[in-house]
Amino acid sequence: MKYMVTSMRKPWIIPNNTALWPNTRRLKSGYWLPNPRNLSFAEAASLPVAIGTAYEGLQQCEFTAGQSILVLGGAGGVGSMVIQLAKHVFGASRVVATASTGKLELLRNLGADLAVDYTKENFEDLPEKFDVVYDCVGQCERAVKAMKEGGKVVIVIGAVTVPAFVFIVTSNGADLEKLNPYLESGKVKAVIDLNSIYPFSQTLEGLAYVDTGRVAGKVVIYPIQQDN
Structure with missing residues (x-):
């Protein structure tokens, strides 16, 4: 076995x-x-480690079915898991994720409703805001600008800006x-x-x-x- x-x-x-x-x-x-x-x-x-980090972060921010999420660094080890778990396990209403040009198709295949090319577009300038922003790349100050009022930001790497939070994976x-x-x-x-x-x-x-x-x-x- x-x-x-x-x-x-x-x-x-x-x-x-x-x-x-x-x-x-x-x-x-x-x-x-x-x-x-x-x-x-x-x-x-x-x-x-990747799926454990993704799963626990979604739990810690109390992500629930029907909510929207923006995943920064969606093509990375943790980000690729967040997209899939949010969509197929937690029941997200909308999943948006960022990556470079050559990785956008991967994001779509994983379940992202919208793949954003960060080399051409600033995610904080998107017309929509999100219940949760899951930051896997260390862009906390920008991430908080993309969340809805009362939303949450989960940080995997980098400095933390309130109201984002950091957690220890268990x-x-x-x-x-x-x-x-x-x-x-x-x-x-x-x-x-x-x-x-x-x-x-x-x-x-x-x-x-x-x-x-x-x-x-x-x-x-x-x-x-x-x-x-």
Whole structure:
């Protein structure tokens, strides 16, 4: 049986900002959950942190069916999950998301009703305002201008401007079990950047690609040979 990790700590950090990435790790049984039947190891590995962050942020802001949401950075790991969860799990009335020109079609395929090209248009100038703005790119000061009166802004990265809020992700197996039917039915999909599954020997190349800021979805590094 395949298993997916429900929670993982950051890589070990030693002086001079050097990180250690072990190729094996011992974890308590509570950190594991059976894979959704239709997911590969790589797809499963890409999900827990991203989908956990997306899900908990929507819960923390008390997002409910019928509300509208603007997702900043909709093509990223967390943003791609927010779009899908808001649309297919929480029942959003309208999902708008931002990305660069080449990633707009991905946003539409994930469920966005409107894909905004941030290289050509300022999202805060849109004629509509939103119940929730989910900021995955660190644009809080601009994000608050796009919300409705009484709305909320969820911040994943960057400084926080009131009334936005920040939260600590406490994702666990219970959340993933709750979302499992959506994953197995295909309503919510893992989003992995095209050709971005790296063997452990190419970890540095994978991290360098992440640093380019051009990633769509997640980059996966696997320590053992994949067997899908």
